Amino acid sequence: MHGAVGEALGYGWMRLDNLVSRYPVKAGFSGSAVWSPVYQAVIGMVSQAHTATGDARALSVRAIDRLLPDQELHHLIDWSLEAADETSLTSWGWSLDTDPEAGRHWHPRARGVGTAAERGFRFRGRAAALREITQWITAVSPHRQALVVTGAPGSGKSAVLGRIITTADREIAAELPPGDTAIRAPLGAISCAVHAKGKTALEVAQEIARAASAAMPKQVIDLLPSLRASLEARPDRTFTLVVDALDEAGTTDEARAIIHHIMVPLAETCADLRVRVMVGTRRRDDAGDLLGAFGRTARIVDLDAPAFTSVADLTAYALSTLQLQGDERAGNPYADDDVARPVAERIAALADGNYLVAGLVARAHGMHDATAVDPCRMSFPVTVDSSLREYLRLLPDIGLLSAEKLLTPLAYAEAPGLSIGLWRTALTALFSTAPAESELFGFARSSAANFLVETTSAEDVDGVTFRLFHQALSDSLRTVRADVALSVSDERELARAYIVVGAQTGWAAAPAYLLRSLGVHAGRGGVIDELLAEDEYPLYADLRRLVPQARLAVTDKGRQRARLLRHTPRALDAPAAERAALFSVTEVQEDLGTTYRASEIAAPYRAVWSTVAPSTEVAVLEGHRKQVAALCSLRSGGRELLASVGDDGIRLWDPGTGDTVRTFTKPSGWIGALCAVTMGGRTCLAGAGQDGDLRIWDPETGAPVRTLRGRDQPIDQLCAFYVEGRALLASRGRGRRVTVWDPDSGAAVRSFRARTHAIEGMGAVEAEGRTLLALLTRHEEGRCKVRLWDPITGDTVRAFFTYDSPDHLAVLHCEGGPLLATSESIGDHDPIVLWDLTGREVQVLEGGEGTLFELVGVRFGDRTLLAAGYGDDESGTAVLWDPAAGREIRRLEGHDGWVGALCTVESAEGTLMASAGADCTVRLWDLDTCAEPDQLGEPGAWIGSLAALEVHGRIAVASSGMAGKVEVHDVADGTLLGRIDLPHASVTSLCTVEISDRECLAIASGDREEGAIQIWDPSTGGVIRCLTGPRIDTLCTADIDGRPSLAFATREEKTNRVSVWDLPTDEVIQSISSEEGLIRELCALDVGGRHLIAVLTGHFGIWPGEFSGGVVSLWHPTSGEMVDSLASPTPSSALYASSTPRTGPSWLSQAITRRTRTIWSVQVRCGSSIQLTAAGLTYRIFTMDG
Amino acid sequence: MNGIEPVRFATCAGMASVGQTERSVRVWAADDLRQMMEIPVRREVFSVAQAGDHLVFGLDNGGVMAVRLVEGGGRR
Structure with missing residues (x-):
């Protein structure tokens, strides 16, 4: 394991x-x-x-x-390694004979055969390319470039690099046949060879570090200094690195990270240490151009270019393949060079430079011809398809299945391939029959088939797996198959068959291939609903692959399951038991069925019911622990990501899965602005804030790329734009300055400084055929001016005054021309005014409720909308208007605090609105599916008090969430058992109290001036006692000489006292009067049989909910005598207290601070006297990221 | 953090703390404050109470949610 x-x-x-x-x-x-x-x-x-x-x-x-x-x-x-001598250190590094890829990749490619099991040395060609490479290797002064070997599929990239790597190995070189006179690499010339297929950039970096005996990098960016340190200690050695199959790295992101953080930096900065870098890759991968990512660092060896395409090379390869050199066949008519050469020349001529085609054709003739073919009569189309079809036609059938059919399942297989069992399953699904395992295994290992089939290591989780060695072969077989069956039909049959296997095996023990890739097959086959109907599959599946496929669901149940997965991003990395628990929570909150809450699957806890309304968001992304100040979307690694920044760092999210793709640290001080910026043709992430500097990060690694030293701090806004194809970046700071930067050079191009007042807003706008910056500047007497400013010339092109004193500006790129939107922050429903660029008022929109935190123009397809974020500490709303229609179209409710960041992001679901702010979440919304403004109901209040009690023999819970009411639910299933009407709207505290051996519920409610305590008897369903008076904020059960009582207090200076309501006598005792501050919390405590009241006191701050200070004290409830008190070690915190008399006197209470999130434990020592002592430790609560 | 509540399940005494921004409930061992469990609630949590072998959470917008701890246990 x-x-x-x-x-x-x-x-x-x-x-x-x-x-x-x-x-x-x-x-x-x-x-x-x-x-x-x-x-x-x-x-x-x-x-x-x-x-x-x-x-x-x-x-x-x-x-x-x-x-x-x-x-x-x-x-x-x-x-230790440090004690090793040079010889030992060298052996510690890379060598071909210990490289696990040697047998799988380098040897067979170098010999021009498919797999290690196939004998022979057939690679003969590519003399020009080999010459170029060996000259590169032996150059006295290494170039500050990477040599990139590229070409079309089948052009022989791996063969060329494999030839270099293997011929540099002393033992391999000695084994080469005497007739092999092709170019070889100098012995010992290669220091490290990495087959990047399926690997991460860090894995590649670690392989390189190991080869150089360098310190093992923990991050990719650690490689460079580590490698330099190692190589500087041995200046007499060269270090030649080969990385092959870059285009097949683990992900497209990883491929680019390898380029940007390994290949390019090594080539550019380590040439002085005699480092040489070679790469083999296709020109493009799924995310686009790969060669361009090297920039000017690449020196290209394009095997398809005439300079490197030699008919003689290809002829030599075809000749050796015709003769099956190394694995000769008796009776092969091409054993004679004179016979074989004309045929080889003809094959080479027809193959048009494609080694894969030449290999297939030559090998087919070499294996099957009894007499030599007449080269003049040879004719074949130059495609892998036709060559492969002909090659397969000559292979023997197994039972009813031709070789073509036998290999078809592998053409559909995802990496790393199919086990023999799943291969048979797939054959049965597609052709209703399959050979025995031994027959299929024998076929895969046969001389003819193993030219095509790659076998992975038996160490794989699924054991030995098989797949076609070249993507071009998969493409070809699927093309051939398309003549008789639709790809979607095949994928459907495969997916269904695999689902049966998984269900029969049990998903917990299902082959890893199914857990990883079945979602992809089901998605392609249009049967994702059938897979999602498997309740246990999501517990074990690779959810990063499943979630994007689940959006294709069409049935109600399938869509429900897709929604469940989308709303549970925490499940992505959770084990099965935890997933079951997480799914149960989502299920009860989103009303998504009862599968996981009712299942028998082991889970640490299980949600059973909930009264919350289903959310309207597509997803809620959790991870930030501090409020989110800014959002922006950007493309990285061929996909759209969402970046967010809070005081706890920067996060990159995959909007399609809700996954945190990457986190990276920000500098000290806050970052308040983010935007995507183009640097050297790549998309990077720019951020700025408190210290006035602009920082640019590589989104693929999180590594800082450049810092632009600003003169204006702090910076509130960034804006990227283009002027005549040149990417520029503007920053707006509170020092009355806007600066335009060239991110490539790091230079400040131009700046604008307001004379006396602040610049409140900024946005790029196209006007009069050029790009301008719209700036909102404040002037005398609070008036504001919009200025259209040319960022190149520094000229103000136009300016106009606005009404009132707006402090937000947004640019709307509308179809009819750009508009500017302005609004003020403070005041409910402050209007938003839309202006055209001449200063004419176009439209006035009624603003949203609360303080305005963000105003931005966004694009949804061909529509431009205006989005605004409002709110306060308790709740937040994003409002969207259609400026063309002049009306509000969506109101996005759900944030538990102001919304201060908005942007759009593309995902598989289409364009989504992203919002974030005070509640530390990033939320994604689909404007097509979320509720219309008038469909939204009145939200309830937050529930600050709960009490458990027994109602007619059922365990129940009372809650305070509804205005003027307390609801009582059966805790087992959520059934509403009772609803208690109250005299006041606000319920401040609940607790249970025993009256006449009956457990009753005490409810404190109140308004600003008045309050009441009601006692509700669950046996009768009626209120049996009521005490009215001033407002009551906190309540607890007390015991006065065995008589049931209620202690209560008001958090108010005039009545800062704990009173005790003696229920049998109905007397109210003015008991405890604290001078340590306002009373925050109460709780009863049984210390060695003595019934005491614990009180937490302190001072309220200026912000809502803020409570500073914190003294815990113990009191006799009737005498009002204080037993002991202890001050909290964190005096500036809000505190909550609780205690448990039933667990004995060893501990009293814990206090949780609001800001530092610590638990403070106070211990009660009960001896001759009662004392409070801090338990000695302050425990930090780690948040979800640990 | 919005509150803490003593809890007892089977033989295990502890306390549950509820967090507003972290949107989770955490259960801590009473003796050494070791975290025994985290229950991500997906919403801001304002209060917690134990009722039988259930933990009940007070959420925003008038929401209540109950979870059952699978170990089962004692105090109501």
């Missing part, structure tokens, strides 16, 4: 985090070795399994040595 070394636990123990949930560490694993692939060594021993999580604890080798000294393990651990 695979995992990661987690936290150090002390005394030589370490935690092992099981990353593959299917194979948890179980009891019985004790004594197993912990192997580090990084160090290629055993580093510890598994000692304890954590059965609930599948994690484990292990002892380090050093700890074992301490415990088992007789084993003398210290001999192993006394040695």
Whole structure:
């Protein structure tokens, strides 16, 4: 099993985090070795399994040595890499014979065969390319460029690089046949070869570091300094790096990260250390151009270019393949060079430079011809399709299945390929029959088929897997198949068959291939609903692949399941049990059925019911712990991402899955503005804020790319725009300055400084055939002016005064011409005025409610809308208007605080609105599906008080959420058991109290001046007692000499006292009078049989809910005598207190601070006297990111 | 943070804390304040109470949600 070394636990123990949930560490694993692939060594021993999580604890080798000294393990651990000599260090690095890719990739490609099992040395050609490469390798002064070997599929890129790598190896070179006179690399010329297929940039970086005996990078950007340090210590050595199959890296993002953070920096900055970089790649991948990503650093060897295309090369390759050199066939008519050469020449001529086509044709003739073909009569189309079809036609059938049919499932297979079992399943699905496993295995390993079929390692989770070795072969087979069956039909049959396999096996034990790729097959086959109907599949599946496919669901249940997945982004990385719990929460809140709340699947908890209304958002993205100040969308790695910044850092989100793609740290001080900016043809992320500097990050790695030193701090807004194709960036600061920057050079191009007052807003606008910046400037007596300013010449082209004192400006790129929108922040329903560029008022829109925090123009398809964010600390709204119609079209409710950031982002669902602000969430909205403004109901209040009680033998809970009412629900199923009407709208506190052996509910309600405590008897459903008086804010049960009582207090200076209502006597005792501040919370405490009241006091701050200070004190309820008190160690915090008399006197209360999120534990010591002492520790609550 | 509440399930005593911005409920061991469980609630949480083997959360917009802890347990 695979995992990661987690936290150090002390005394030589370490935690092992099981990353593959299917194979948890179980009891019985004790004594197993912990192997580090990084160090290629055993580093510890598994000692304890954590059965609930599948994690484990292990002892380090050093700890074992301490415990088992007789084993003398210290001999192993006394040695360190630093102690190794140069020879040892060299052997520590890369060598072909220890490279796991040697057999899978380098050897067969270099020999011109399909797989390692196939014998022979057939690669002969590409002399010009090989010459170019060897000259590159042997150049005295390395170039500050990367040599990029590229070409069409089948052109032989890997063969060329494989030839270089293998012939540089002393042992391989010695084994080459005598007739092999083709160009070879100098012996020992290659220092490191990486097959990038399926790998991340970090994995590639670590392979390179290992080869150079450099410190292992924890991030990709660590490689460069680490490599330099290692190579500087050995200046006499060259370091030649080859990276092949760059276009097949794990993701398109990873491919670009490899280019930008490994290949290009190494080539450009490490030439002085004799570093040479070579890359093999297609020109493009799914995300677009790859060669362009190298910029001027690339020196291209294009195998399709005439300079590198030689008929002689191809002829040599065709000749060796015709002769099946290395794996000769008896009776092969082409054994004689004189016979074979004309045929090879003809094949080479017809193949038009394509090695894959030449190989297929030559191999077919070499394997099957009894007599040599007449080259003059040879004719074949130059396509992989036709060549492959002919090649397969000559292979023997197995049972009823031709070779073409046998290989068809592999053409549909996703990486890393099909196990033999799934291959058979797929054959049965497509052709209603399949050979026995042994027959199919024999076919895959046959000389003819293994030219086409790549076999992965048996170490794969699914065992040995098979797939076609070249994408061009997959494309070709699918093209051929299209003649008889639609691709969608095949995918449907495959998906259905795979679903049956998974369901029969049980999804918990299903082949990893199905958990990873079945969603893709089901999506392509139009049967995603059938897969989503499998309740357990989402618990184990790769949700990052499943969620985008789930949007294709068409049935009600399928759509419901898709919505469930979309609304549970936390499930992406969660193990199955936790997913079940998370899904149950989403299910009850979004009214999405009962599958996971009712299932028997193991889960740590299970949501059972909820009264919340389903949300109207597409998704709520959680992860920020501080309010979000800015959003922007940007393209990275071929997909649209959403960037957000809060005081806790910058996050990049995949809007399609809700996944956090990347987080990166920001500088100290806040960042208040983000935007996407083009630098060197790449999209980067720019941010600015408190310190006035503009920082530009690479979104693919999070690494800082450039810092533009600003003169104006802080910066409130950034804006990217183009002038005559040149990308520029403008910043607006509070120092009355707008600065225009060239992000490529880092230079400030021009700036505008207002003379006396602030610049309130900025936006780029096209006018009079040029790009201008619209600036909103404040002037005397609060008047504001809109100025159209040329960012190149610095001229003010036009200006006009606005009404009132707007402090927000937005640019709307409308079909009929650009408009400017202005509005003020403060005041409900402040109008938004739309202006044309001449200063003519075009439209007045009625504003939203609350303070305006953001005003921005957005595009939805061909529509331009105006979006605004409003709110306060409690709630926030985004409002959208159609400026053409002059009306509000959407009101997006749901944020629990002001909305201060808005933008649009493209996803699989189309254009989505993104909003963020005070509540730390980023929300995505689909304007086509969310509610119209008049469809929204009145929201209820937040529920600040709950109380559990028994109602007619059922456990129930009372809640305070509705104005003037308390609702009582059956806790088992949420049934409403009662609704209690109150004299006042606001319910401030609930608790239970025992009266005449009956448990009753005490309810404090009030308004600004008056309050009441009602006692509700659940047995009768009526209110049996009521106490009226001034407002009551907090309430708890108390005990006065065995008599049930209620202690209550008001958070108000005039009545800052705890009173006790003695229920049997109906007497109210003015009890505790604290001089430590206002009373915040009360709770009763039983300390060794003494019934006390714990009181938390402090001072309210100026912000809503803020409470500073914090003293916990213990009191006798009747005498009003204070027993002891203790001040909180965090005096500037809001505090809440609670206690549990039933757990005994050992602890009293905890206080939670609002800002630092700590729990403060106060302990009660009960001896001859009662004392409060801090428990000695302040515990930090880690938020979801730990 | 909006509140804390003592909880007891089976033999395990602890307390539940509810967070506004983190939109989660966390259950801590009473003795060493070790976090035993996190329940992401997807909404701001303002209050928590134990009722039998359920934890009930007071949310925004008048919402209440109940979860059952699978271990089962004692105090009401």
